Amino acid sequence: MTDKTDNTDWLDAIKWNEDGLIPAIAQDVHSQRILMVAWMNREALQLTVAESRAIYWSRSRNRLWRKGEESGHVQRLHELRLDCDADVVTLQVEQLGGIACHTGRQSCFYRVYRDGAWHSVDPVLKDPARIYEAPHE
Template sequence: MTDTASNSDWLDNIKWDADGLVPAIAQDVHTQRVLMVAWMNREALQLTVQEGRGIYWSRSRQRLWRKGEESGNVQQLHELRLDCDADVIILQVEQIGGIACHTGRQSCFYRVLKDGEWHTVDAVIKDPADLYKNPKE
């Protein structure tokens, strides 16, 4: 990905929203399971390609967020895909450590609707208090 990383023209093909962001879906490269949805700005996407790992824009903290910077659960980038409207990115990643969700689960999508109620179907793999220096982030 080094040729792509050094040339940023490909970033101009993305339809950024009014805040300069694009939704980014992280998908496990092996199982195809959706792990999480986050946001990326131009810098986050370019750094993701340069560093070969998931880097996002935190809307709440208003700063770049390198997935795994506190927990060690890094997303190693295998492939980037852009949807037909050029306004959503899919990152196919290997989730190092097996935990993508800040709740300590494999995926952020751990609730299933059954009989009009949301049911938790995935167990916590590791207590968030043990994952993060500051579990609220």
């Protein structure tokens, strides 16, 4: 998915929050499983479309964060959608490397509420300590 124009009017349709951000839900294009939720600012969303890969705004680092820049687990963009209130986007992505979560799991949503407690139900696919040990880009 690429944007062939320099037109940024589509970004003006978005209702950015008071910090200039919008929540972004990354969903696996094949399984439809929700992989993660992150934040995007205008630049991150524009670059996501331009580069056809997920680029988020890291609130903790206060900078752009290209998903996979340290781990190699890149999210290739297939489709971008805006909700009816224009205040949330979804990204249909192909999760390269199969791991979206820094815990080493496929999805950040690996805990299920059952019997009054949260239970981890998805396996760790890669030791979290090994995810970031070597540069990938």
